[in-house]
Amino acid sequence: MADEIENGLAVIEVPSPTAEGVGDVFKATREFIADSLSATIVEVTEPGTDLTVLALLDRDGGMAPIPADVFDGARGAPRFRRGTATMTALASFIDHVNRFGDGDTAVFADDRRDSPKLTAVLDYHRQDNVLEGEHGAYRHGKHRTTFAFPLSDEWKAWQKVNGTAMTMGQFALFLEDRIGDIAIAGDEFPDDLSRFVAVNGGEDAIADYATLIELSRGLKVFEQANVEEANNLSSGEGHIRFSVEHETRGRSGGVVKVPTMFFIAIPIFNKGPFYRIGARLRYRKTAEGVKFWYDLYRADRSFDHAFAEAVDKVRAETPAAVFYGAPEA
Structure with a gap:
């Protein structure tokens, strides 16, 4: 080497x-x-x-x-059906269940408001014969159909800032963006809405489309002004008095009337029926200026009603049994 x-x-x-x-x-x-x-x-x-x-x-x-x-x-053919089909429309979910399901198919309804969903186990276990004390035939439960309810853009928008305090400018912009959702109060109210209206000043205190447009414009005009007063009158209508100080040291200002409530008409699910929902309009004076927000009145009831209607449709138009909950893993 x-x-x-x-x-x-x-x-x-x-x-x-x-x-x-x-x-x-x-x-x-x-x-x-x-x-x-x-x-x-x-x-x-x-x-x-x-x-x-x-x-x-x-x-x-x-x-x-x-x-x-x-x-x-x-194999020339699979041993059994399996897999999960994902539907994007309730009608297709029903059609798929009718095509592959039978009298022992089970539909599980998940009613969580942030992610409502239906799951059909097409090959669910056969029902037990309770009178004879016999178990039904066991099946794989591997063939399924799902439908995730698409929440409407309107529902998501109003839920996103429900109860959230906003500056005058933010609130004015929000009203302008969602003004198409504002609804007339209507001639008749269910008992719970009648109480809601009565407590908040009666029908005369309900804001319509034009009133909210006027409110949003007034808030824009006085966004940078000083707040002199912010009070609620006995009529239920609120008055906010603003003052503007000019270079000449003169003072001028204006008054913005704030209604106590309004109604929206929106679908809960995409392409679903519209629901009329009441909203309480609130505000308060803070060191940073006037803050505005709204509280939807019992929007949960509208959601529950819309979901229950869809579940009833599945129950009526398919042979499947319907359960609220989730299937076995």
């Missing part, structure tokens, strides 16, 4: 292993792997049912069944 000097560094030549030595290493490695990983395919029969499956028996006595789906590619 000779050393050479190249660029000031010593270069040492290391001899390579012989081809025969490398071959011996590869051969020994291959034999070790084959011996370690070798396994025997055996048949295993379940006691009491005579169900026989294939399993791998390794050198240490461990056994693992071979999944039946390993052979699915060689």
Whole structure:
């Protein structure tokens, strides 16, 4: 072995292993792997049912069944239906359940208001015969249909800032963006809404489209003004008095009338029926200026009614049993 000097560094030549030595290493490695990983395919029969499956028996006595789906590619047809279909319309959900379901299909209704959903287990277990004390046939429960209710843009917009205090400018912009949702009060009210209207000043205190437009414009005009008074009159209508100080030291200002309540008409679900919902309009004077917000009155009832109507439609138009909750995992 000779050393050479190249660029000031010593270069040492290391001899390579012989081809025969490398071959011996590869051969020994291959034999070790084959011996370690070798396994025997055996048949295993379940006691009491005579169900026989294939399993791998390794050198240490461990056994693992071979999944039946390993052979699915060689079958002319699948052993059973499985998979989950996702529908984007309630009508399609109903059609799919009618196509693949039967009298033992189960629909589970998840009524959470942030993510309402229907799940149909098309091959649910057969119903038990309670009178005879017999269990119905067990089924895989692997063939399913789901429908996630798409919440409407209107519902999400009004829910997002419900009860959230806003500056005059923010509130004015919000009213302008959502002014198309404002509804007339209507001639008749359910009992709970009648009480809501009475407590908040009566029908004369309900703001309409034009009143809220006027309010938003007034808030824009006096956004940078000083608040002199912010009070509620006995009529239920609120008055906010603003003052503006000019360079000449003269003072001028204006009064903005604030109604106590208004109504919106919006769908709960996308492309669904419209619901009339009351809103209490509130404000308060703070060190940063006047803050505005609204509180929707019992919007949860509108949601529950819309969801229950959809569930009743599924119950009426399919053979499935309907349960509130979630299916087994």
